[in-house]
Amino acid sequence: MTAQSDTAPAGNAVPDDNTRQLAAAGRGETFRHFALTFPALLLIVVLVFGPVGWLFWLSLIEDGQFSLAHYQRMWTAAYFEIFSQTFRISLLVTGLAILVGYPLAYLMSQLPRRIAGLMMICVLLPFWTSLLVRTYAWMVLLQRRGLINDALIGTGVIERPLALVNNLTGTVIGMLHIMLPFMILPLFASLRTIDLTYMRSASNLGASPIRAYWTVFFPLSLPGVFAGAILVFVLCLGVYVTPALLGGGKVVMVSMKIQQNAALYFDWGAASSLGVILLAITVVLFWLLSRLTRIETMFGGG
Amino acid sequence: MLQGNATDTQITHLQRLWLYILCGLILIYLVFPIFIVVPLSFSDSRFMRFPPKDWSLRWYINFLTSPEWRAAIWVSLRAAVYTTLLATPLGVAAAWGLARSRLPAARALVLAVISPLIVPVIITAIGLFYLYARLNLVHTMTGIVLAHTCLAIPFVFVTVSSALSHFDIGYERAARSLGASQLRAFMTVTLPQISPAVMSGALFAFFTSLDEVVISSIISGGENTTLTKKMFSGLRDELDPTIAAVSSFLIGISLVILLLAVLMSKGRNDD
Numbered sequence A: 001m002t003a004q005s006d007t008a009p010a011g012n013a014v015p016d017d018n019t020r021q022l023a024a025a026g027r028g029e030t031f032r033h034f035a036l037t038f039p040a041l042l043l044i045v046v047l048v049f050g051p052v053g054w055l056f057w058l059s060l061i062e063d064g065q066f067s068l069a070h071y072q073r074m075w076t077a078a079y080f081e082i083f084s085q086t087f088r089i090s091l092l093v094t095g096l097a098i099l100v101g102y103p104l105a106y107l108m109s110q111l112p113r114r115i116a117g118l119m120m121i122c123v124l125l126p127f128w129t130s131l132l133v134r135t136y137a138w139m140v141l142l143q144r145r146g147l148i149n150d151a152l153i154g155t156g157v158i159e160r161p162l163a164l165v166n167n168l169t170g171t172v173i174g175m176l177h178i179m180l181p182f183m184i185l186p187l188f189a190s191l192r193t194i195d196l197t198y199m200r201s202a203s204n205l206g207a208s209p210i211r212a213y214w215t216v217f218f219p220l221s222l223p224g225v226f227a228g229a230i231l232v233f234v235l236c237l238g239v240y241v242t243p244a245l246l247g248g249g250k251v252v253m254v255s256m257k258i259q260q261n262a263a264l265y266f267d268w269g270a271a272s273s274l275g276v277i278l279l280a281i282t283v284v285l286f287w288l289l290s291r292l293t294r295i296e297t298m299f300g301g302g
Numbered sequence B: 001m002l003q004g005n006a007t008d009t010q011i012t013h014l015q016r017l018w019l020y021i022l023c024g025l026i027l028i029y030l031v032f033p034i035f036i037v038v039p040l041s042f043s044d045s046r047f048m049r050f051p052p053k054d055w056s057l058r059w060y061i062n063f064l065t066s067p068e069w070r071a072a073i074w075v076s077l078r079a080a081v082y083t084t085l086l087a088t089p090l091g092v093a094a095a096w097g098l099a100r101s102r103l104p105a106a107r108a109l110v111l112a113v114i115s116p117l118i119v120p121v122i123i124t125a126i127g128l129f130y131l132y133a134r135l136n137l138v139h140t141m142t143g144i145v146l147a148h149t150c151l152a153i154p155f156v157f158v159t160v161s162s163a164l165s166h167f168d169i170g171y172e173r174a175a176r177s178l179g180a181s182q183l184r185a186f187m188t189v190t191l192p193q194i195s196p197a198v199m200s201g202a203l204f205a206f207f208t209s210l211d212e213v214v215i216s217s218i219i220s221g222g223e224n225t226t227l228t229k230k231m232f233s234g235l236r237d238e239l240d241p242t243i244a245a246v247s248s249f250l251i252g253i254s255l256v257i258l259l260l261a262v263l264m265s266k267g268r269n270d271d
Helices: A002-059 A069-073 A077-110 A113-128 A131-142 A147-154 A168-192 A197-204 A209-237 A241-246 A254-264 A268-292 B017-041 B058-065 B067-100 B106-118 B121-135 B141-166 B169-177 B182-211 B214-219 B227-237 B242-270
Strands: none
Touching: A002 A268, A002 B067, A002 B106, A002 B121, A002 B141, A069 A268, A077 A113, A077 A168, A077 A209, A077 A254, A077 B017, A113 A168, A113 B017, A113 B242, A131 A147, A131 A168, A131 A241, A131 B017, A131 B227, A131 B242, A168 A209, A168 A241, A168 B017, A197 A209, A209 A268, A241 B227, A254 A268, A254 B121, A268 B106, A268 B121, B017 B242, B058 B067, B058 B242, B067 B106, B067 B141, B067 B182, B067 B227, B067 B242, B106 B141, B121 B141, B121 B214, B141 B182, B141 B214, B169 B182, B182 B227, B182 B242, B214 B227, B227 B242
């Protein structure tokens, strides 16, 4: 009896010790895991968060005092026009990206793996080609005596060369080319998961192919469309290189104005307040995107 | 053949012939601009007409004999290699740490690590310029590499995290229960299994650095002028045909990288 009652508490104490040790080991491991993330985080915090926070601070300081003057100064027609132009271009490019990207992603999602893979290479090739190379190619193709104008004149469609570059048209064509992979990749991934037996059921129930598409397939594809559209739109808002090269000075987007204010006029107040507004819009849109999908998967993961 | 049903939609290939043609045109739109650059670079003319009338290698000679262009290539390649060497281990470590982490803040940390992709690059660029001006890092290789590493880490992180999420943690646990340390278990069990993802992350890092325009054109300069900065100012000021030769060189690099990436993703699919 006594022997048993002596061992019983000891028997309880052993797992207790074990639990404590396990918990300590667990904490140690959590700490080591965090330590592994630390170098990358440190670099990003110092080089991205730090300067961005600094810009935020700068945007709120005028003559050494706290003020909203930089933001008030943006309440003018000139700045309003820049924002509205940026939004219009981004919306236009996003709309075109849906119109052009959807059919391609749709077809790719239904073709045999091998052919879809070949098409995927065509989509990825521009993605992997230097941005400047592609922009340069468009500058050459779209110029006054470029291939497109020559071909259109040669076939008698037009008589005089069209102004295709150094304006809004050139900017949109170039941006669309850059943004298309960002639409096609998430859309393709999403369309491929749609079960085509739904479509067979729809036609079994007497729906015409077109009706089956609009009532069954299309609604199922919308989340993918929205995810791709938000991603493209938000990337368009921050675009700098393409409008700077293909816009010919006629297209001024927010990013270009930020660069001008900072590097040309050394007006850090104006540059930083514009930057803060652009960043705020971007973050809100990414937050929306994160409600639809995991953001990491949009950049090649998943 | 054309009368056959295309899919479960009961639509025939003939009925959706327009879709095939449309997609063909879209693919041409995507690929064509890249392929005109190469013949253009062999043109003899100062004016970038396509197709070129006479052929020559003068732009390649221009490109390869100009000390400025050569210096710029050298700077860009070195920056890309250093960035890859720095961003790959940092990105892999972060991905591994967060994949295994049960921290409640893990989700926030993931967002922090990928934030350089979210912040518009012009904002990062002028912010970095402001910071670098105080640290004397403007126009230095260190400055370029550190900035590019920030941009490259998220790509490595995302690719490796994705591979780790498919990797069965049981293997690593088995190794540890057999007495391997955490590091040894990772190096001998986990790392070999996710190596295709690590490699494609490294390629991403290399290419991110090589192709980066906005930050480079603001913080690089002097003897550390990157290829992209030189190309960007060249394109803004005049259509210098030497850029066609430089572009063909870059396309060659992209093709090699894409080929490697395809081979690697094949390796990953076979697993």
